[in-house]
Amino acid sequence: MRRFLPQTLPVWVLLIVIAGLLISQVATLYIVARDRDAANDVVDLYRLNDRAFSLVQLMHDATPEERKATASGLFNATYALTVSDTPAVTSSIAGDDELAELEDILVGRLTKFGITDARVRRDPATRESDAPGGAIMNKDVGQVERDLLVLAADFAQSDKLTASLRFADGQWLNFTEPITPVGPILSFDSLPLYALIAGLVVVMSIWSLRRLTAPYRMMETAVKRIGHDLKSPPISETGSREIRAAAKAVNAMQLRLRDYVEDREHLAAALAHDLRTPLTRMRLRLELLRKSPARAALTHDLADIESIASSVIDFAKFEVTEEKAERIDFWSLVEAISDGFEEVSFDHDGTRPRGLICIARPVALKRCVTNLVQNAVTYGKKAHLSLERSQDTITLAIRDEGPGIPQAQLDTVFGSFVRIEQSRNRQTGGLGLGLTIARNIARAAGGEISLSNHPGGGLLTELRLPLAA
Template sequence: MRRFLPQTLPAWVLLIVIAGLLAGQVATLYIVAQDRAASSDVVNYYRLNERAFSIVQLMRQLPPEERRQMAFGMSNPDYALAVADQPAVASPIAQDDQLAELEDILVGRLSKFGVTQARVRRDPATLDDKVPHHRPEDSEIGEVEGELLALAAGFARSDKLTASIQFADGQWLNFTEPIIPPGPVLSLASLPLYAVVAALVAAMAVWAIRRLTAPYRIMESAVRRIGDDLKSQPLDETGSREIRSAAHAINTMQARLRAYVEDREQLAAALAHDLRTPLTRMRLRLSLLRSSGVRTALAADLADVEAIASSVIDFATFEVAEEASERVDLLSLVESVADGYRQATLEDGAVQARELVCEARPIALKRCIANLVQNAIAYGKQAEIGLARSGDFAVVSVRDAGPGIPQARLDAVFSPFVRLEASRNRETGGLGLGLTIARNIARAAGGEIVLANHPEGGLLAELRLPLAA
């Protein structure tokens, strides 16, 4: 069920707005239909009241036999009219309160003509009444005539009010009055108009919601951009008060994070500067010693200390390097990296992958690819480099011939200073920072690095970068 529900805030808002509009429209149509039905009842009672008054006024002074003849002459299939000794409405009890009140009104109004009793009953349309009037198909009829025929057919199919009114001499006047057929709230003629109005309302709702949520999408992309590149441009603090406050908070967060990273860079630079002097003195003192096993061991330890300091400084300062992003030809960059390593080879397909251009910092991206190649050579003896396109991404693959990495540790090796001791030690290369730096550079360019064990052996590292527009 959850997969059919909206997954974003704008979609939820749009769903709520459209559902509210539909509910309001249905409720409005229902209220209009009820109100139209109530108004129609009042009009029907008025028509029956007026017809009863006219007929009684016309027949009140006629003898019984002339009343029958006049009723026969005035009767028709839709408006039955008869004078009889028995009422057509047998029950003296009205069907509901409204009809009972209508009977009282008739008696009160017609009592001056000698009327002593009135009965009214609502009758459903009979089966014969449901047959529509004949409408000539071949003859040409006008719009008004067509409407009159349709209305007559509607009267024939509608319910009827039957009234029985007693004269002073005991005769009963029985007649029927067709109920005005209620018009449909929705018709085939009005459906296109409703559809157009609904489409306009939905389009305006979509437009308004997109404008309303546009600042939130901008802030979402800004936060993601800060995660990829801490030196990206801050947000414009414009718009409503809430949007300005949120943008100011994001800009403040970005400034504090950048200040923290810069402080880390300064700390690393100060550490490197402070270490340089004692390391230089130690090298000078080692040079004064006679050649011995102790001197060789101390020189090796000193080289390790210098390598550790250099790696830590590189890791701490690469994010704040002052380098602008530009369009980079990946094939040329990969070829320049491969030319620097004797154990690196390019796949045949990589040479054919032309026109793969990405937006990135060229020096940092070259270092990212070089780290992957160095990692493959150090731990897998060789690096086979591939370059291909996958949708809107360029994929740089580096495969080695080593033993691979246990599946559970594929993501852990991206953490700083994490090394697999069984095959990745200080002598075979690195301090566990190469993959960390490479992935950070890839993410700063909007890409990602994925490690996997190749089915034919060795470790496969894939660098995925979005292609430039």
């Protein structure tokens, strides 16, 4: 279930905004519809009251025959009007409290015209009416006349209020008043406007969310870039106050991290470099011990110390040395490195693929590939190299013929000074910095190095680099 839910904060906020918009629109339409129905009810009662007053004022002094003649002249299908000896509303009990109150108002207002009783009833619509449907479809009818005809048809087919008023002489005045038809809240004409407004709200919400979340995206991008290259240029400190504050914080963090790392790299390089002077003096003194039995052991130990110093200097120089990235023909680089090792075979079908161009620091990338090949030759006796291109990535695969690495230690070997071979022999065990340096170089170029045990035996090392645009 959770996989179908949004995974980012902007999408969550956008869904909340849209849900709130829908809820508010539905609630607004409901309130408008309810208030309009209540207002229409009051207007219908007012119209019936007003018409009753006009008709009674017209007929109260007339004779029964004159009333019938007048009613016959005013009769039509929509506003029925009759005068008879019996009421159209037979029940003297009102259907609801509103109608009962209206009856009392009519009697009280029309008593001076001789009205002694009033009855009102709601009747459902009768579909047998003279609705001007044919005239509406006539193309020659103007817009105003068309609207009037449509309204007349709606009134003719709407529910009715039927009223019966008794004169003092016992004659009943019966008439009907159509209830105002209530049109739909949403129509085909208004839907485009609603859709346009909703679309504008969504677009403005997306724009606002992008503005609000810009500092988070900027920080995410900056932190990822710093993770790959600590010497990447600082981000621009422009935009709103929040964005500028976030950019300044990220740039300050990057500067402090860079200073921290460079101080320790310079320290390691200086220490390793300063070791060379006493090592040289020690080597000169050893030359004086030509026949001493300890000379061979001391010479061996001194060589180990010099090897350690050289490795530490190389490791420190990787970040300290300033080198610009360039476009590199990766095929030529790998081919040149493989030619320098007798134990290395470069597996290809004889055709050289084109376009294997990457962007990296040339000296550093050569050191990276050399370290990987040297590592394969040292621990795996022989190394088999192959290059392939998949979409926007160049992959260099190096398979050796050694015993491989335990699965639990495949990630551990990338740590500084980590050695799988536990002997003290530097020729077989190394110093444990080769893979560390190689991975740092690959990541600085936007790539990655991964290790796995090959099904056919040996260790499989894969260097993946992005193709140059």
